[in-house]
Amino acid sequence: MSVQEVGRPRRRKEDARLLTGRTRWTDNLTRPGLLHVMFLRSPMAHAAISRVDVSGARGLPGVVAAFSGQDFAAEQGSLPCAWPRAADTVIPEHPPMAVSGVRYVGEAVACVVATDRYRAADALEAIEIDYEPLPAVLDMERALAGDSPKVHETGNRAFDFTSTHGDVEAAFRDAPVVIDRTYVQQRLIPNAMEPRSVLCDTDGETYTMWSATQIPHILKVMLAMVTGVPEHTLRVIAPDVGGGFGSKLQVTPEEVLCLLLARKLGRPVKWTESRSEGNLTVHHGRDQIQRIRLAADADGRVRGLQVRLLADMGAYLALLTPAVPLLGAQMFNAIYKMDAYEFACTGVFTTKMPTDAYRGAGRPEATFGIERIMDELAAELRMDPLEVRRRNWIRQEEFPYTTISGLTYDSGNYEAATDRATALFGYDKLRAEQADRRDKGDPVQLGIGVSTYTEMCGLAPSRWFGSNNAGAGGWEHGSVRVLPTGKVEVITGSTPHGQGHVTAWSQIAADALGVPFEDVSVLYGDTAIAPKGLDTYGSRSLTIGGIAVLKACEKVRDKARRLAAHLLECSPDDIEFEAGAFRVRGTESQKTLQELALAAFTGHDLPEGVEARLDSDATFDPENFSFPHGTHLCAVEVDTETGMVRIRSYVAVDDVGKVVNPLIVDGQIHGGIAQGVAQALFEEAVYDADGNLLTTTMADYLLPSAADLPDFTLDRTESPATSNPLGVKGVGEAGTIASTPAVVNAIVDALRPYGVNDVRMPCTPERVWRALGAEGVRR
Amino acid sequence: MIPAQFDYVRPDSLAEACAELGSDEDAKVLAGGQSLMPLLRLRLAYPSKLIDIGRLDALKGVHDRGDHLFIGALATHDEVMRSPLVTAACPLLALAAGHVADPATRHLGTFGGSLAHADPAADLPAAVLALDGVLVAASAQGEREIPAARFFVDYLETSLRQGEILSGVKIPKLGPGWGFHYEKFVRTAQAWAVVGVAVAVKRSNGSIAEARIGLTNMGATPLRAHAAEAALRGVELGDQVRQACEEAAAGSSPPADLHAQPDYRRHLARVLTHRAVRAAAGSP
Incomplete structure (x- = not known):
């Protein structure tokens, strides 16, 4: 009998090579006669381009070519939007290189191709561009007002999407409890370890593109459709790729332009972004305003849920831009039973970098919204947040269960995961300590955050x-x-x-x-x-x-x-x-x-x-999604004198069905929690009033490291998926989806005695301090 | 990002380096490169020439000179952090150096570089200011000593003249009875200080005989919290310390940036100064 491999904590075959640097990142690759591309990027959020003169760059040493958007106009096509889910979605022209105008800071307006990157970088400074400034459009609510300047001629509304299940009006009518909250999902910038990089070579008849992409297959089809280069003459290679988190699930301007440059010049070309270029131009994530109303009975039973989202598309619709917020359409109801549910979302154009998929894509936003408001319901009813959830969640014996929004959850056991999590966490003991600190007026208050999530994945x-x-x-x-x-x-x-x-x-x-x-x-x-x-x-x-x-x-x-x-x-x-x-x-x-x-x-x-x-x-092709779930519990200490939040302990009990490799699953959960904590506490893309991105470096866009995170206590329950023969569920996004509300719920829980019922993300020390009152808590 | 073009020289002596620097007002001194290289790569600085002093032995090491330590400009943060001489004579510097960025930066970045760069958000300037360090500037004309209080002139600006290179810093030994603490408030472990407070306190019979307080990132330069120092003089350890520390932000003009607004920084300066003074005084 051989030992069964599935279920063993096998060390990864990949790691010896990756950890010793025997890797093939796109930027490490070269080809005979390779040329280097650098892009000049718009410093204006919104402007008409009245003149581009690249001639100053053309004469410089080492410069092989320089081009403006006009030089690509006839062949560059429009970047694809592959999922306009709402029927009325407006898909504006999205040129890989701007021709007549720019709509976000960082949009490519010209490029230089040179024998090395140094010369290309110098030559960019010799390009002259005249812009006629137009008003920036930055605020979603103002963008929808009739007198707002327009991002596109068609206006600032990208789509309206509504889905209604059950009688929402009846659910809210005479409801003993109605909770009404508005939450802001800040804009985030995905930061993969490996920056994006593209290399395109040609033999005159066929093209080979190496790209730091998650999607070589989709990219190949899309390059053919966008540029007209016949699909059978294209080969796309994703060599070693150092992380993506959705940011490399894209057909980028740079990929299209490198293909066109290889065709124009008949030589191999390579582009690799810098970190700050990446912060400007990798597609961003999240960015929603969530108005959520929840109606409940006095005993905590949820009657109805009403969700109205404004989702910032940025300046254009990239590959999946309009679909991302709509992945929340069937997720806000989460693990809870209810009589009625309404979801409405308006996509809004602004003069910012387009948003698109970022780890979790639509589901972290939904999970945050529902898990935050369930805590608010508990607070309103003076109930334990776990008890409110227990009264509403789908019981184990009710699976398979078709939710109010129409998905059929095949398996799960919310009771088991929650029981295990509370035991590992020492829930009751921490509640006692919390009460004690409150009684004593301890300047360091304890907060406990709950997140009982599920998600639809295995897309x-x-x-x-x-x-x-x-x-x-x-x-x-x-x-x-x-x-x-x-x-x-x-x-x-x-x-x-x-x-x-x-x-x-x-x-x-x-x-x-x-x-x-x-x-x-x-x-x-x-x-x-x-x-x-x-x-x-x-x-x-x-x-x-x-x-x-x-x-x-x-x-x-x-x-x-x-x-x-x-x-x-x-x-x-x-x-x-x-x-x-x-x-x-x-x-x-x-x-x-x-x-x-x-x-x-x-x-x-x-x-x-x-x-x-x-x-x-x-x-x-499975018949259903997979629905991992779990219970995440977070304890934070909030220093009321400074507003500093420290995560004291974190327990995650996840149910991802059968596990093929526990080490890989634990790694995914660890990384996922870190990324979700980062949204709760650290990360935010900030644009100024003129539409300039202020967070272009890691000094301003804060990413946590291991030093900023606690040890995670992990465990699992196992409810096999019925939609595949191995019984497995997805795990890549679960940690991110679960952890953000767990952390914010914990912070708000700590501050509730001070009359606080929300802190906007990221919950920086200053925001926490201000939530405590202008002068904070002074002893 | 890629820097604009520059010339590069690596002189063999301090005199040669001073001559190079004196002859080109657009030249910049390169030591550990931890501040300068990012500026070059972001094209925020366009020096004509980099004068690499990184291998000048005369500027290296930590030396005991009787009543003071001489810390060579090229001593790395990691060396300062681990130096037995520093730990014995002026542990505040070791504490502050241990808070600089991350281990990789601490192994490359230099003590002198951090002071000459004069970023008010850096950790060492406030500590050197609190310790009344004396900065030694070398030039073709010889050496000149500059008290820390007159060294930091403005944001990223010092009283070093053209052709002068910071060769090291004299740190007076404070003698017995002193306690030290550096309190750094950061959002992530390797970030710049939102606010930092470097404190040296002399205890005498349950009271504070003397307190010296340097503030990080509370203005265009590192600052001494003179009002709080005065208020603390003679104060008994206990509740009155907090009240004295309410003066910590007096006279400061903290910046507004993505991490904090000025009023919040002032508040932090008060809270952190209190914590730092208590810790330095060994008072629970």
Whole structure:
């Protein structure tokens, strides 16, 4: 019997190479004759371009070419928006390089191509541009007023989307309790470890693009559609990619322009962003104003929920911009039962960098809104926040449960996760300490924050995408090649950028084929090697891509069984498979997968109609999302003299179904919590009154490090998903979705005796201090 | 980001470095590069020439000179933080150096560089000011001593003249009875101080005989909290300390930025000064 690989805490196969620097980041790659591109970026938030003169740059040493937007106008097309979910969505022209006007600071207005980056950078300063300033549009509410300056000729409204379930008016009519709150989801800037980088080469007929992207497959299709370069002449490679968090789920201006530059110049070109360029021009995340109303009975039972969102699109609709806030449409109701639910969202154009998917994409916003207001309900009723949740959540015996917003949650056990979390946390003891500190008037107050989240992830069912107006589906593809020596190559369309696919897929294939974990390699990220795929985002890799690999392995097994039956002269039905061997039932007569691989390779003796290969492909498209859930508990100490918040303890009990690799799952939860805490306490993209981004460096845009975070106490419950044969659920975003409201709830909980019921994120010491009153608490 | 073009020289002696600096008013001295390189890369500075003094042995090390320590301008923050001489004679500097940025920066960034750069948000200037350090400037004309109180002139501006290089700092030994603390208020571990307070306190019979307080990021330069120092003189350890520390922000003009508004910084200065004085005095 071989040991089962699925479920083992295998150390990642990827790590030795990544940690010792034997990596292939796009910026490390070079090609003979490589040229370097740098972009000149608009210093104006909103302006008409009256003149661009790049001639000053053209004569400078090392400069091969310089171009303005006009030079690309005929061929650059418009960057794609692939998911205009609302029927009335306005999709403005989105030129990769601005031609007649700019709409955000950082928009590319010209470029220089030179023999090295230094010369390119110097030459940018020789380009002259005349702008005719137009008024910046920065505030969503003011942008919707009739007299607002317009970002686009069509106005500042990108779409209106409404969905109503049940009788909302009845739910609110005569409700004993109505809570009405407005929350602000600040704008965030994704910061992957690896900056974005693009290299495009051509042999005159075909093009190869290396890009630090999450989506080589989607990028290839989109480049063809945007530029007209025939799809079969394009090859896209995502080599090692150092994180994305959604920020590399994009078809960027720079990718399109590098392709066009390679075509214009017939030479390889490369662009790599600087950090501050990245802060300006990587798509931003979140940025919503959430008006939330909740109606409840006096015993805490939720009757109805009404959500009205303003979602900042920024200046254009990028790949998924308008779809992101709408992923909240079915999520605000979360784990709770209710009679009625209404969701309305207006997308608003502003003269800022476009927003798009950022870890969680729509679901952190929704989870924040509902988990914050559930705490407000508890406070209003003077109930324990866990008790309010218990009275409203879907009970374990009610699964599968179709929610008010129409999703069917297949499995879950909110009671078990919460019981485990409260035990690990020492909930009652901390409540006692909190009471004690309140009584004593301790300048350091204790707050306890609860977040009982769920989320829809494993973004898939293609049918669901189709019925919601998406430009693509949600399947994933996997292939398995059994090599003549019995070693296995897995090819996945799910393109990793740090998640550990190589390890997890090896575990799945090892179990399915009965081969050693070490005998499996995983290939990915090159459209010439892994030609079919929909890539990695939305916590979809394992639940869809991993299952595609499993399905391909099962097909390999079927082929091997037929071949074994032929060689062992029995019926395939008499063959049993165990530990990598195909045995005639009840006998010692068998063929190992290795022997069958060689037999298939030689082709000397194959049954009628069987090809000389065991290799197989599979595409998997689940019938439902996966719904991980969990209970996160956070204890904070708030220094009422300074406003400083310190996280004292953090417990996360997550239910992500069956676990393939516990180390990878714990890593995802750790990173996810850190990113969610960062939204709660540290990160905010700030534009000034003229639309200049003030947070262009890490001195101003604060990212936490390990020194700023507590130890996390993690545990799991396990309610297997029913939507896939491994019972797995997504985990990539769960920590981020859960943690932000847990932290803010804890802060507000600490401050409630001071009459505070909200602190706007990020909850900086100054904001906390001001929430306590202009002079703060002075002893 | 990529710096604009500049020349680079690495002189073999301090005299040669002073001559290079004296002959080009757009030249800049490069030591550890932890402040200058970001300015170059962001194209916020366009020096004609960098004069790399990083290998001048004369500027290195921490030296015991009887009644004072001489800390070479090229001593790194990490050296200062770990120096037994500093820990014994003026531990406030070790405490402040330990708060500078992160370990990588502390191994490259230099004591002299931080002072000559004169960023009011940096940790060391306030500590040197509190300790009444004397900065030594070398030039072709010889050496000149500048008391810390006259060294910091304005934001990123010192009283160093063209052609002068900071060669080191004399820190007077304070003798027995003194306690020290550096209280830094930051939003993340490696961020700049929102406010910092460097305190040296001399205790005598349960009272504060003398207090010296340097403030980080409470104005265009590091500041001494003179009013609070005066108010603390002779105060018994206990509740009156807090009241005396209410003067901590007097005369300051703290900046407004993304991390804090001036009124909040003033408030922090009062709270943190109280905490720092109590800690320095060993008072619970």
